[in-house]
Amino acid sequence: EAEVAQSPRYKITEKSQAVAFWCDPISGHATLYWYRQILGQGPELLVQFQDESVVDDSQLPKDRFSAERLKGVDSTLKIQPAELGDSAMYLCASSHLGGTQYFGPGTRLLVL
């Protein structure tokens, strides 16, 4: 069964450092999403891609966060510099256009 891959699974960093997360969606899925889940809350969208284009990044803190999907397949989410409040689970999901979203295992980030 095809799955969304994410790495790393866990990341501990100090504040002001840079971190990067990687996502490989299910093959053939043109739409890719990055969500952030804070403990005790539901996931919230950070950025949505359709192929290599950003569809929605209205909730992405652009002063420190960036995301790219250069070839329309895998994607990277970067935070620079990391802040204490960035500690959360970062989830990647993919779907066909208009289809059900399938999530990867997530990257748990801890900023010290």
Next chain:
Amino acid sequence: DQQVKQNSPSLSVQEGRISILNCDYTNSMFDYFLWYKKYPAEGPTFLISISSIKDKNEDGRFTVFLNKSAKHLSLHIVPSQPGDSAVYFCAASETNSGNTPLVFGKGTRLSVIA
């Protein structure tokens, strides 16, 4: 302002009995609803979905009911099993507006007691 609300943070049910998880929404533009199950340190796993043109969808032990007039949906699990113990998220989207992202509730932690 939360558009998707799960007002019960937790629920305990005995093995073999029915689990009912509830979800309310405020955005009348939502037309597609999903339930995800999440174990600790893992990503959400898709369980079941329902379109606004239906009022019920069933898949094995899982049934989702949608009441559009009340803006309410529920997930029924019958019979409940210990392996069902997880956090359940209700999510909604406006598919008629294109490929829109999901809006999630805060989740309900289900504990199935053997």
